[in-house]
Amino acid sequence: MKFKDYYASLGLARGASDDAIKKAYRRLARKYHPDVSKEAGAEEKFKEVAEAYQTLKDPEKRAAYDQLGSHPAGQEFNPPPDWQQQYSDAPFSADELDLSDLFAHLRGGGATRGARRSMPGQDYEIAAAISIEDAFHGTQIDLDLNMPEYDERGQLRRVPRAFKARIPKGATDGQRLRLPGKGGKGMNGGRDGDLYLNISLRPHPLYRAAGHDLYLDLPLAPWEAVLGTAIEVPTPAGAVRLKVPAGTQAGRQLRLPQRGLPKPKEGHGDLYAVVQIVVPSVTTDSQREAYQKLSDLSGFDPRPHFAAEAGHAR
Amino acid sequence: MRVELTEVLWFEQHVLSLSELADISGLPRAVLEELLDCGAIAPLEAVPAALPVALPVTELRFGASALRAARTAHRLRVDFELDIQALAVALSLVARVEELEAQLRELRARQPQRVR
Numbered sequence: 001m002k003f004k005d006y007y008a009s010l011g012l013a014r015g016a017s018d019d020a021i022k023k024a025y026r027r028l029a030r031k032y033h034p035d036v037s038k039e040a041g042a043e044e045k046f047k048e049v050a051e052a053y054q055t056l057k058d059p060e061k062r063a064a065y066d067q068l069g070s071h072p073a074g075q076e077f078n079p080p081p082d083w084q085q086q087y088s089d090a091p092f093s094a095d096e097l098d099l100s101d102l103f104a105h106l107r108g109g110g111a112t113r114g115a116r117r118s119m120p121g122q123d124y125e126i127a128a129a130i131s132i133e134d135a136f137h138g139t140q141i142d143l144d145l146n147m148p149e150y151d152e153r154g155q156l157r158r159v160p161r162a163f164k165a166r167i168p169k170g171a172t173d174g175q176r177l178r179l180p181g182k183g184g185k186g187m188n189g190g191r192d193g194d195l196y197l198n199i200s201l202r203p204h205p206l207y208r209a210a211g212h213d214l215y216l217d218l219p220l221a222p223w224e225a226v227l228g229t230a231i232e233v234p235t236p237a238g239a240v241r242l243k244v245p246a247g248t249q250a251g252r253q254l255r256l257p258q259r260g261l262p263k264p265k266e267g268h269g270d271l272y273a274v275v276q277i278v279v280p281s282v283t284t285d286s287q288r289e290a291y292q293k294l295s296d297l298s299g300f301d302p303r304p305h306f307a308a309e310a311g312h313a314r
Numbered sequence: 315m316r317v318e319l320t321e322v323l324w325f326e327q328h329v330l331s332l333s334e335l336a337d338i339s340g341l342p343r344a345v346l347e348e349l350l351d352c353g354a355i356a357p358l359e360a361v362p363a364a365l366p367v368a369l370p371v372t373e374l375r376f377g378a379s380a381l382r383a384a385r386t387a388h389r390l391r392v393d394f395e396l397d398i399q400a401l402a403v404a405l406s407l408v409a410r411v412e413e414l415e416a417q418l419r420e421l422r423a424r425q426p427q428r429v430r
Contacts, residue, residue, distance in 0.1 A: 026394075029393055029394060030394075033389075033390075033393055033394070035386055035389060035390060035408060046393075050393060120340070123340070140319070163318045163319070163320050164318070164319045164320065165319075165320045165322050166319060166320065166321060166322060167322060168322070168324075170324070173419060174412075174415075174416065174419075175324065175325070176324075176325045176378075176382065177322040177323065177324060177325070178322065178323045178325065178328070178338075178381075179320055179321075179322050179323070180323065182320060191337065194338065196385075197322065208422065208423035208427070209419075209423060210419055210420035210422075210423035210424070211416075211420070213423075214423075215423040215424055217426050217427055251426070253424070264324045264326055264327070265326075272424075274424065274426050276426050
């Protein structure tokens, strides 16, 4: 197993006081806790800090940790056999364990061998990014986890577990799923932990999701916006024909009911086509002439409110 | 290695009793009851508002938002060693941030992106 320097994780030297350990933990937890921090990599950093604190705050675990000696972080090492006898509740195979497993299952508080407390299995939280198409049709994701478990000989080891989770249609950004009993195994009759999936939607080249509604940019040529038109608009369920009324302004949202993402129980969100008016670059003299003619013909004032405001100011 | 296909539950599918909520979230029941008392965690609205006598806590039912809040409360309580008051304040702030993030997501979605 790989050695971890718990003191270094908290930014401390060996022999730091209990008070210093607590203070260092509090400072780092406030900085990196995933519920509080939006910093990149905060969750990983918090896990490291929390693992170090779990061991160092408990005098017996800290003594056991100190007995392991000092090794460079990341170096392979094995706890000496007498260490195992003195501290560990169950036999373990060091190759297959993480250092944190050792301390999580350490015999503490002078408990006698065999009198094991029931302990619920650990919950796991996993971020799952899926595409808008996956959210629309439903999908399967592969999960590969490595969890500490007691095997049939009572030996503690890390067991790789792989399974597929079916994500039904109806997912959207920020939604959560629970996989009951798929977390860590409970010990000595404790309930199995759960696995949680936090869903996020990957950015899509066409659609933007807000809840179960989708937004799509709809660029129009000036004459399309003025005269009105009908356009084939892509939706996740396939293209639909959208009637653009004459005199459509930029920024207007044309609603396509029930064309958004499906909701978990029933129904769909809506799809909104957000109108943009896009101006072509004029390349030929005849085009320029046509625009000039339109300009001469039109008495259109796009900014009447400017004049009105100037009137007030006077 | 056996690869099994697992069914999943939306948070929205949960209708939980107080003890189930305590079990799943990991919060001790007494803490949960205190958070309930101060309104930091709320039951589903299936209870008629004009009920003359308050329902006993054993008959309350909890849904997705309570499950989210209880799990967050459990994490915050363990990781920051918070007492009930601090926990209730932190929970309302986390809920407010989530609400604002959802609003921000919606505003960003409405914003045209493709300007040529």
